[in-house]
Amino acid sequence: MADYAYNEIAKATFNCGFKSDDRTNTGTVSLPFQMSKYDLSGLRVPLLSMKKVNERAVRVELEWYLRGESNIKFLQDNGVHIWDAWADENLELGPVYGCQWRKWEDTRAVAAEEVPELEKIGYQVVGVLGDERVVVQRFVDQLQDMVNTLRNTPDARRIILTAWNVGKLRDMKLPPCHMTFQVCSKVLPEEDRSIHGYNIGLTHLKYGYESNYAEFVEYVNSHLQGRYEFATHEAMDEFKIPRRGLFSGLYQRSVDVMVGMPFNISGYAILTHFIAQITDHMAVEFTHFGGDVHIYSDHFEGYETQMAREPIGDNDPVVLFPDHYWEIDDFAFEEVVIEGYKHHPFIKFPVAV
Numbered sequence: 100m101a102d103y104a105y106n107e108i109a110k111a112t113f114n115c116g117f118k119s120d121d122r123t124n125t126g127t128v129s130l131p132f133q134m135s136k137y138d139l140s141g142l143r144v145p146l147l148s149m150k151k152v153n154e155r156a157v158r159v160e161l162e163w164y165l166r167g168e169s170n171i172k173f174l175q176d177n178g179v180h181i182w183d184a185w186a187d188e189n190l191e192l193g194p195v196y197g198c199q200w201r202k203w204e205d206t207r208a209v210a211a212e213e214v215p216e217l218e219k220i221g222y223q224v225v226g227v228l229g230d231e232r233v234v235v236q237r238f239v240d241q242l243q244d245m246v247n248t249l250r251n252t253p254d255a256r257r258i259i260l261t262a263w264n265v266g267k268l269r270d271m272k273l274p275p276c277h278m279t280f281q282v283c284s285k286v287l288p289e290e291d292r293s294i295h296g297y298n299i300g301l302t303h304l305k306y307g308y309e310s311n312y313a314e315f316v317e318y319v320n321s322h323l324q325g326r327y328e329f330a331t332h333e334a335m336d337e338f339k340i341p342r343r344g345l346f347s348g349l350y351q352r353s354v355d356v357m358v359g360m361p362f363n364i365s366g367y368a369i370l371t372h373f374i375a376q377i378t379d380h381m382a383v384e385f386t387h388f389g390g391d392v393h394i395y396s397d398h399f400e401g402y403e404t405q406m407a408r409e410p411i412g413d414n415d416p417v418v419l420f421p422d423h424y425w426e427i428d429d430f431a432f433e434e435v436v437i438e439g440y441k442h443h444p445f446i447k448f449p450v451a452v
């Protein structure tokens with residue numbers, strides 16, 4: 100359950116953090132470099148039970164990232180106001196997350212004879228300089244590259260999405276906090292493949308989704324007495340259970356434990372499941388690496404309230420996508436469903452700007 104991993108970080112930060120000043124003049128306790136891991140098997144999503152996390156806002160924000168926009172109009176049109184305080188009067192944030200994910204700008208001035216080769220790999224001529232050098236430009240879709248690599252050469256150790264575009268930091272209203280996301284694809288041994296396939300099937304059955312995974316569970320239950328560890332690769336191939344598992348990790352340079360982190364871990368878990376589904380993987384685990392991990396001083400009271408609550412044992416949230424999803428642009432937050440989320444009431448935390 101997600102609460103335990105998250106609570107360890109929150110408690111360590113609260114109890115052992117250094118009293119620190121910060122940009123917003125709020126004051127924090129801060130504990131550098133903390134890691135936590137979240138189980139994703141069976142389409143699980145780490146949504147906390149000890150306070151309500153607005154999972155709809157998480158889905159809307161994720162679609163906004165995937166759309167590659169720098170303007171928060173989409174968020175506002177869909178009733179999400181978490182970025183309002185940072186945008187300018189035109190609702191612009193500068194080239195933040197989505198912009199870097201989908202259209203990282205690469206502009207260079209080159210000698211004319213280099214142009215034909217560069218055009219072959221997607222650069223376009225956008226101008227000529229006084230010294231006759233030619234200005235060429237392309238926009239890199241890092242997310243599409245991630246998906247393509249997972250489909251074509253999944254053993255690659257370079258499958259990375261980064262928002263930390265050093266040359267553009269000064270154009271951003273806030274430099275990216277969740278800055279670098281990496282995925283690793285692994286061929287699963289028979290038993291692991293079976294456990295993860297079975298878990299997804301159980302989730303599908305529980306929520307009435309017909310799927311190859313649900314059929315696999317029915318096969319295991321009727322032919323193997325429920326002993327999924329006896330399922331063979333051959334049988335799993337027949338049910339089209341993916342051969343590979345997906346592991347993901349996020350480096351977040353600055354972590355607001357009470358406000359940002361619950362959004363960030365659940366958002367990246369949903370992103371991992373989505374990428375897994377559209378590249379024929381099963382998501383296994385998400386690891387969160389925090390750089391400056393802090394609790395603001397005006398969150399201490401809310402922290403005490405949250406930590407005094409009992410985790411809800413049967414909080415077992417999962418995410419379900421329509422089974423036709425196969426491309427990045429298929430993601431639509433209204434169709435992405437969270438089921439099984441049980442939580443204590445919302446706690447209001449002031450957000451430091």
Ligand SMILES: Nc1nc(=O)c2c([nH]1)NC[C@@H]1CN(c3ccc(C(=O)N[C@@H](CCC(=O)O)C(=O)O)cc3)CN21
Nearest residue numbers: 153156181182355358359360362446447448450451452
């Ligand atoms: N101090 C700070 N913390 C953050 O987490 C944060 C920033 N700044 N700046 C940029 C983004 C914006 N993000 C935000 C901003 C506000 C909420 C927020 O108001 N959360 C409320 C619930 C909001 C709702 O239900 O819609 C909360 O209490 O968690 C969450 C994430 C995350 N980021």
Ligand SMILES: O=c1ccn([C@H]2C[C@H](O)[C@@H](COP(=O)(O)O)O2)c(=O)[nH]1
Nearest residue numbers: 122274276277353354355359360363
């Ligand atoms: O996704 C996010 C975005 C922001 N945060 C938090 C982390 C910090 O408390 C502030 C950013 O301030 P900096 O001075 O730029 O570090 O926002 C987050 O936790 N998650």
